[in-house]
Amino acid sequence: MQLYDSVKKAxxxxxxxxxxxxxxxxxxxxVYDDAxxxxxxxxxxxxxxxxxxxxxxxxxxLCKNFTDIDxxxxxxxEETGKSLEExxxxxxxxxxxxxxxxxxxxxxxxxxxxESIDAIEQMIERLIDKDCAYVVSNGDVYFDTSKDPHYGEIxxxxxxxxxxxxxxxxxxxxxxxxxxxxxxxxxxxxxxxxDAPFSKGRPGWHIECSxxxxxxxxxxGTYSIDIHGGGADLLFPHHENEAAQSRCATGHxxxxxxxxxxxxxxxxxxxSKSLGNSFFLKDALKVYDGEVLRYYLNSVHYRxxxxxxxxxxxxxxxxxxxxxxxxxxxxxxxxxxxxxxxxKTLILSAMREDLNISKALSYIDKEIQTFNFAIxxxxxxxxxxxxxxxxxxxxxxxxxxxxxxxxxxxxxxxxYFISNYKNLNNDYISIKDFNYNDFISFLxxxxxxxxxxxxxxxxxxxxxxxxxxxxxxxxxxxxxxKIIDIxxxxxxxxxxxYFQIGVDEDLKSQIEEKLQKRANAKAxxxxxxxxxxxxxxxxxxxxxxxxxxxxxxxxx
Numbered sequence: 001m002q003l004y005d006s007v008k009k010a011x012x013x014x015x016x017x018x019x020x021x022x023x024x025x026x027x028x029x030x031v032y033d034d035a036x037x038x039x040x041x042x043x044x045x046x047x048x049x050x051x052x053x054x055x056x057x058x059x060x061x062l063c064k065n066f067t068d069i070d071x072x073x074x075x076x077x078e079e080t081g082k083s084l085e086e087x088x089x090x091x092x093x094x095x096x097x098x099x100x101x102x103x104x105x106x107x108x109x110x111x112x113x114x115e116s117i118d119a120i121e122q123m124i125e126r127l128i129d130k131d132c133a134y135v136v137s138n139g140d141v142y143f144d145t146s147k148d149p150h151y152g153e154i155x156x157x158x159x160x161x162x163x164x165x166x167x168x169x170x171x172x173x174x175x176x177x178x179x180x181x182x183x184x185x186x187x188x189x190x191x192x193x194x195d196a197p198f199s200k201g202r203p204g205w206h207i208e209c210s211x212x213x214x215x216x217x218x219x220x221g222t223y224s225i226d227i228h229g230g231g232a233d234l235l236f237p238h239h240e241n242e243a244a245q246s247r248c249a250t251g252h253x254x255x256x257x258x259x260x261x262x263x264x265x266x267x268x269x270x271x272s273k274s275l276g277n278s279f280f281l282k283d284a285l286k287v288y289d290g291e292v293l294r295y296y297l298n299s300v301h302y303r304x305x306x307x308x309x310x311x312x313x314x315x316x317x318x319x320x321x322x323x324x325x326x327x328x329x330x331x332x333x334x335x336x337x338x339x340x341x342x343x344k345t346l347i348l349s350a351m352r353e354d355l356n357i358s359k360a361l362s363y364i365d366k367e368i369q370t371f372n373f374a375i376x377x378x379x380x381x382x383x384x385x386x387x388x389x390x391x392x393x394x395x396x397x398x399x400x401x402x403x404x405x406x407x408x409x410x411x412x413x414x415x416y417f418i419s420n421y422k423n424l425n426n427d428y429i430s431i432k433d434f435n436y437n438d439f440i441s442f443l444x445x446x447x448x449x450x451x452x453x454x455x456x457x458x459x460x461x462x463x464x465x466x467x468x469x470x471x472x473x474x475x476x477x478x479x480x481x482k483i484i485d486i487x488x489x490x491x492x493x494x495x496x497x498y499f500q501i502g503v504d505e506d507l508k509s510q511i512e513e514k515l516q517k518r519a520n521a522k523a524x525x526x527x528x529x530x531x532x533x534x535x536x537x538x539x540x541x542x543x544x545x546x547x548x549x550x551x552x553x554x555x556x
Contacts, residue, residue, distance in 0.1 A: 001056060001352045003227075004303060006235060006258040007154055011354055017220040017256055022058045024050065025213050025255070026107070027230035027238070030067040031091035032076050035098055035281045037264045037297070037308055042231050044294060045261040045302035045355070047104045047489065049229070052351040055344065055487055063109035065212055066092055069202050074192055084192055088112075098281050101290030102297075103489040111212045113203060119211040120203045121196045123249050124182050128198065132248040136173040139185025139199025143206075145178040148244040154258065155236035180241050182207045206241040213246070213254065221252060228255035235260055262305040279308060288313065289501045295320045295490050298357055319361070320490065322368050327481050327495040329375055330474035331548070335482045343367065343480045347487050357488075364484060371477055373428075382428045383469050385421065389413050391465075391472040392439070412446050431466055499554030511542055515551055518544075 001014040016022050026046045029039050046062070053060050068088035076087050096106070113120075124141055127133035132147040145151045181204040186193040193200045203211075217225050224246065230239065239258065246254040266279050284293055296313045300306050350359035374384040383391075393406075393413045401409060416439060421429060485492040500508070514533050521529040537544055537553070544553045 001053075002354050003257055003259060004354045006260045009156075012257070014257070016058065016226050017223050020058055022053050022060045022227065023217050023219075023225040024060065024062045024227045024229065025209070025217070025225050026062065026064045026228075027209060027234055028064040028066050028107075028110075029091075029095055030070050030072065031088045031095065032070065032073040033091065035095045037279045037281055037284065038231060039095070040098075040102060040281050040284075040293070041264050041297055041302075041306060042229075042261050043099050043104045044102060044297050046229050046259075048298060048302070048351070048355055048357070049227075049259070050105065051487055051489065052348065052355060055348055056352070061109070061217075062107045063111065063212065063216055064107035065209060066095075066110065066112045067205065067208065068092070068112045068114050069192065070205065077192070078190075084114075088114075094282070098285060098290075101285055102294045103291060103492075105489075109216050111216065113208040116208060116212050116215060117194050117196075117203070119215040120207055123207060123211045123214065123245070125197060126249045127182065127245060130248060132245075133182055134175065135198050139183075139201060140181055141183035141198050142174055142179040143182050143241070143245050143248075144175055145180070145244060146176050148248050150247060151178070151244045152240065154243045155240045157236045157240075180204065180206060180237065182245065206238055207245060209238075210242050210246040210249070210254065214250065219252065223253050223256040224250065225255050227257045227259055229259040229261075232260045232262055261302045262300075265305060265307045267307065267309055289498075291490050291493060291498075292317050292320060292501070298488070299361065301357060302355055319365060321499075323364070323481065323484070323491050324493070324495045324498045326368050326371055326477060327491065329371075330477050332471065332474050333478060335475060335478035339479060339483055339486070341479055341483065344483045344487070347483065351487070360488065367480060371473075371480070374473055377428050378466070378470060378473070381431045381466060383431055383434075383466075384473075385417055385424075385427050385429060387473055387476055388429070388434075388469060389417060390476070391469045408447065409443075412443060415446075416442050431469075434465075436465075496552040496554055501555075503555055507540075511537065511540070511553055515544070515553065519551065 002011045003014045004010070005012050024046065026042070029035060043064075046064075050060050050062050066088070069084070073084060073087060076082075077084055080087065092112075099106075124133060127143065128135065128141070130147075131144070133141055133143050135141050183196065183198060183201050184204060185199040185201040191202075193202055213224050213228075219225065228239065228242075235258075243254045264279075288296075292313070296316045297306065299316050299319075346363050347360050350356045350363060353359065370384070374387060377384065393409050420438075481491045484490065503511075514537060518530050518533040521527070521533065534544060538556075541556045542553050543556050544551055
């Protein structure tokens with residue numbers, strides 16, 4: 001797998017510090033307010049990374065923290081009169097609920113800053129003992145950036161000015177302008193503080209991540225973790241400072257790879273609460289389904305900046321609609337248990353390239369088109385050669401053979417179709433042009449092992465062969481969509497439910513009431529009333545379909 005390393009500014013081969021194991025730490029939210037689309041973009045990017053690595057056979061441990069002690073949180077405590085725990089737990093639960101609606105899998109470890117105070121204190125004491133940190137007269141503790149000769153090598157962008165040194169408290173006793181707070185001493189009796197050997201206070205922003213990583217991951221003596229991730233805005237100063245304090249405290253590097261996702265903009269303007277254009281995720285979820293948002297936010301490569309635009313969202317949604325229309329076709333819901341098919345291989349070949357989602361989605365679009373052609377061709381009793389070959393060697397013969405024999409059979413079936421249909425201008429043949437006896441004779445004369453001849457010479461009627469082929473086609477479609485759901489996190493809904501998205505509960509009740517009346521009319525053989533109700537639903541923008549399981553409907 002190739003990953004883009006933000007430090008090296010290049011794609012590099014991914015080689016984990018422990019064989020077949022991957023440790024990932026992603027900076028989570030500061031929980032004083034609702035999550036916005038920037039939080040969603042980051043969560044989705046690293047969810048894709050985790051899913052991809054798991055599919056490649058790695059055992060992944062993902063850690064995402066919650067900053068639950070911070071000046072903004074304390075300000076909210078003062079404004080609302082609620083406790084720190086009430087505020088932070090409320091926003092943590094909201095965040096997790098909204099991420100769940102986006103299909104983001106929970107992290108394996110979800111530490112909070114307030115539950116990591118001991119680890120934070122121990123790291124600060126180690127830095128003080130090494131003279132890499134110092135306590136000033138009011139009890140604040142600062143990291144001495146001059147003690148780290150590699151300071152600046154993470155971001156390649158070190159600033160002395162206040163604007164870029166966000167969240168860094170400036171104090172006249174600082175040794176260097178770039179020094180940053182590891183610990184903030186209490187400001188008064190109403191302040192929220194913790195006891196520590198150096199002073200009563202609370203941790204600075206940067207130290208919590210370094211301490212959590214050392215607490216939850218073993219590392220290998222050279223690196224603490226494989227991958228450290230977050231938004232591009234965290235590269236400096238947050239990740240720069242994390243790397244420096246960890247390097248000085250432990251004697252080794254914090255992460256082997258650094259990954260950062262791009263910004264989210266609203267119609268071209270960078271998201272910023274100070275500009276008042278923050279787009280809360282909760283508001284987006286009121287209008288759009290979580291899976292639609294997931295697909296849209298993941299449709300652009302994670303490193304690129306994302307311009308959130310409703311026109312683009314509705315256009316992108318049409319691609320997801322095509323997948324769900326395809327999902328409506330199979331009658332059976334079965335898929336192949338192993339899921340180790342070429343669909344998985346091709347999607348992963350794209351995702352191996354630094355999560356090349358555009359290439360993966362392009363492949364998916366092409367495969368949907370191929371399946372739709374196959375469905376339409378079946379109406380004319382034509383079959384897709386690739387799927388038909390699978391029908392023959394997998395449905396008919398596969399259970400009777402050893403693995404070696406199956407591989408030989410597959411090769412010989414391929415040879416037969418190449419020899420007999422090499423002049424075709426397309427990938428389809430008419431079932432009436434397929435000579436079953438000729439095919440069996442070819443197998444019999446070519447294979448160097450015996451197979452069940454009685455079964456082979458039981459030539460199925462063309463109609464029965466088409467039934468088997470259709471079942472195979474359905475299995476292929478179901479397997480394809482299941483793999484997409486596992487790898488990319490969309491396509492998992494029941495298709496008719498998907499096409500009901502956006503219909504409010506009152507309208508749903510009206511529709512269900514009309515469907516019941518129609519069912520009663522059909523049972524009474526009152527087909528005029530039944531047809532009239534169907535027309536009423538059509539006028540309401542609702543299409544209905546009668547299936548063996550009952551009548552289903554969708555929004556047109």
